[in-house]
Amino acid sequence: MDIYEGLYTTRMMRRLRPDPVPLETQARILDAAVRAPNGGNTQRWHFLAVDDPELIAAFAQLFRRARALEYEKFQTGTGPMVATAPGADAAAHVATMRRMKGSGDYLADHFEEIPLLLFVFAIDDLGGANIYPAIWSALLAARAEGVGGVMTMVLRNFEDEVNGLLGVPVEEGWKMSAMLTLGYPLGNWGVAANRHPVQEVSSRNHWGKPFGLEVPQPLWPPQDAVSA
Ligand SMILES: Cc1cc2nc3c(=O)[nH]c(=O)nc-3n(C[C@H](O)[C@H](O)[C@H](O)COP(=O)(O)O)c2cc1C
Numbered sequence: 001m002d003i004y005e006g007l008y009t010t011r012m013m014r015r016l017r018p019d020p021v022p023l024e025t026q027a028r029i030l031d032a033a034v035r036a037p038n039g040g041n042t043q044r045w046h047f048l049a050v051d052d053p054e055l056i057a058a059f060a061q062l063f064r065r066a067r068a069l070e071y072e073k074f075q076t077g078t079g080p081m082v083a084t085a086p087g088a089d090a091a092a093h094v095a096t097m098r099r100m101k102g103s104g105d106y107l108a109d110h111f112e113e114i115p116l117l118l119f120v121f122a123i124d125d126l127g128g129a130n131i132y133p134a135i136w137s138a139l140l141a142a143r144a145e146g147v148g149g150v151m152t153m154v155l156r157n158f159e160d161e162v163n164g165l166l167g168v169p170v171e172e173g174w175k176m177s178a179m180l181t182l183g184y185p186l187g188n189w190g191v192a193a194n195r196h197p198v199q200e201v202s203s204r205n206h207w208g209k210p211f212g213l214e215v216p217q218p219l220w221p222p223q224d225a226v227s228a
Pocket residue numbers: 010011012013014100104107150151152153154192
């Protein structure tokens with residue numbers, strides 16, 4: 001797969017088939033992930049794959065409780081999903097959140113059908129900076145394998161329960177950074193088009209000065225490929 005196709009179409013896929021992800025595929029995903037950059041190449045990361053249905057069922061309960069908590073925070077005007085970017089259209093954000101909730105509800109309601117969870121742990125992930133390259137590499141490699149999923153953080157609301165269920169050696173400093181749900185998607189991959197274009201979020205030489213070029217449409221797929 002062309003690297004740009006991977007970059008443009010690695011959407012968060014919440015509707016998954018229950019079919020298992022073969023071990024060799026999981027190996028390719030994780031082997032790509034461990035190539036990611038990390039500070040000092042200390043590689044203080046650990047990837048814990050969960051495919052035991054009983055454990056997935058236990059996490060399903062926890063996930064639904066954690067998600068309810070996040071939406072409670074959202075309703076009361078707190079939590080990470082509330083604040084929009086400065087100057088952004090608040091009504092549009094509410095509409096986006098409503099759409100996302102629909103897709104998130106599906107994920108929560110069908111959690112037991114997810115064939116594979118990937119918990120990512122790190123020691124001192126530097127606010128995520130030291131682990132997100134590896135997580136994104138895992139999602140991109142998964143995309144190349146036809147495997148989709150979602151990066152979630154809501155289970156961090158119940159860190160102790162997660163650590164208990166998985167036997168995490170917390171005394172060594174390990175902390176959960178994220179949990180990925182992985183499987184073969186029911187739907188089709190599409191370009192992540194619902195993003196503010198480059199010229200709206202970039203500037204040159206001084207904050208707010210024009211970037212110098214407008215990018216009205218996603219540059220992938222290339223227009224000549226589309227019309228060919
Ligand atoms: C740090 C982080 C946390 C996220 N947490 C969740 C989550 O808990 N549940 C979920 O369904 N999606 C989660 N997402 C996925 C985003 O909602 C998704 O990337 C965004 O809505 C854009 O959708 P798209 O990537 O499919 O274009 C998270 C993404 C990031 C980067």
